Amino acid sequence: MPKVLLLHTGGTLGMAGGRPSALRPAAFFRTLKQRAPELFHLADIELELFSNLDSSEMQPELWSRMAAHLHRRLPDFDGAVVTHGTDTLAYTASALSFMLRGLPRPVVLTGSQRxxxxxxxxxxxxxxxxxxSALHGPREVTICFDSHLYRxxxxxxxxxxxxxxxESPNFPVLGTLGVDATYEPGLRPKGPFRLFERLDPRVFLLKTYPGLDPALPLALLPHIRGLVLEAYGAGxxxxDPSLGRSLRPLFxxxxERGIPVVVVSQAYRNGVDLTLYESGAAAREEGAIGGADLTPSAALVKLMQALAYHRSPEAVGRFIQTPVAGELTLGRPPVPPSEPRKRGRKPHSR
Known part of the structure; x- marks a missing residue:
């Protein structure tokens, strides 16, 4: 039988109790064999307890340990499944995708709502x-949830x-598991299987909102090494300095401090283009890095890795804007096929 490594990190999937009492960690492996014996007919599954945490406790140091463990163990298996809480699942998937390059086997993260x-x-x-999906899906880091496989x-x-x-708002699904399971080819491995486990967590995620006092993020600058700004729309x-809340001094x-600023969009679909509007152009003049259609979680984790491996803001910028694991679309992000732009109508202005 094919061999699958099942790495348990915690989360709702492996908990007991709940409704009305609070969820608590439980003996996951025993429950797994009782409730899902079919798994052991699909593959020779080796269970390993990495942690037993609510995913709100997941931290960059744990991502580094997890990536190193998978790098060491994955060559002995046909694929790996990581069980994880849903709240920070997208962060962990992004981190592993950047840390594990040239994957020889699929690494599939999953969790549950109950x-x-x-x-x-x-x-x-x-x-x-x-x-x-760990046996037949693409050789990259994916999330499998509700019969869909996502990058x-x-x-x-x-x-x-x-x-x-x-959901994956700016990229099509990599697999659909209905009556039949169908998969897209996914990424092609480039080079040998390598580990890039270092991260610098001294970054901050700032969301632009009406009424934001620029003094607040300005006070953060001495304490951080990188900033991700969730801007409106295309960036x-x-x-306007006359209104007293201009963010241009922040950039x-x-x-001046050598702190790279990555700009991503609060919008759910499409992404940032800092050439479209005056504020975006002003940000570019001050060295801002356009994050294209990076999700905020992917941008944050990628910036952590960039700061750990690159010294100059220019090198950080090149790394952020170069796809590492299919995380961004080069050029202006297209309108997704599921939502075509209607003919005869101009795009909404800001």
Missing amino acids: PLGEIRSDARLNLIDAVL GNRTRKVKVAEYDAF NFPI AQAR
């Missing part, structure tokens, strides 16, 4: 689909109380 021990849990099907660094958690909790933010002071 614990495996509950009758109406989605955990059992998610686990079965994840194991199948891990393209996903967002979009729902809290429904089973279809994840807009206030720059200027960040540049």
Whole structure:
């Protein structure tokens, strides 16, 4: 039988209790064999307990350890499944996609909205689909959830109380697991299987909003090494000095301190183009890095890695804007095929 490494990190899938009492970690492996015995007919599964944490406790140091463990163990298996809580699942998938280059086997992350021990849990099907995807899916880091396989660094958690909790707004699904399981080819490995486990977590994610006092992020600059700004639309933010809330001084002071600023969009689809509007052009003049259609979670983790391996802001910028694991679209992000632009109508202005 093919061999699959099942690495458990914690999360709702492996918990017990709940409704009305709070969820708590449980003996995951025992529950797994009781509730999903079919898994062991699909593959020779080796269970390993990496951690037993609520995913809100997941930290960059754990990502580094997890990537190093997978780098060491993966060549002995046909694929790997990582069980994980849903709240930070997209962050962990992004981190692993950047840390594990040239993957020789699929690495599939999954979780659930209800614990495996509950009758109406989605955990059992998610686990079965994840194991199948680890055996037959593309050789990259993916998220398997609700019968869909997504590129891990393209996903967002979009729902809290429904089973279809994840979406990939700017990239098509890599697999659909219905009556039949169908997969796209995915990424082609470039070079040998390598580990890039270093991260610098001294970054900050700032969301632009009406009323933001620029003094607040300016006060953060002495304490951080990198900044991700979630701007409006295609990369807009206030720059009118007469209103007293211009963010242009933030970019200027960040540049003086050698702090790279990556601009991504709050918009769900498409991405940033800093050439479209005055504020974007002003940000570029101050050295801002356009994040294209990077998700905020992927941009944050990629900036952590960039700061760990590159010294100059220019090198950081080149790294951010160069695809490493299919995480961004070069050039202006296209309108997704699922939402074609209507003929005869001009795009909305800001």
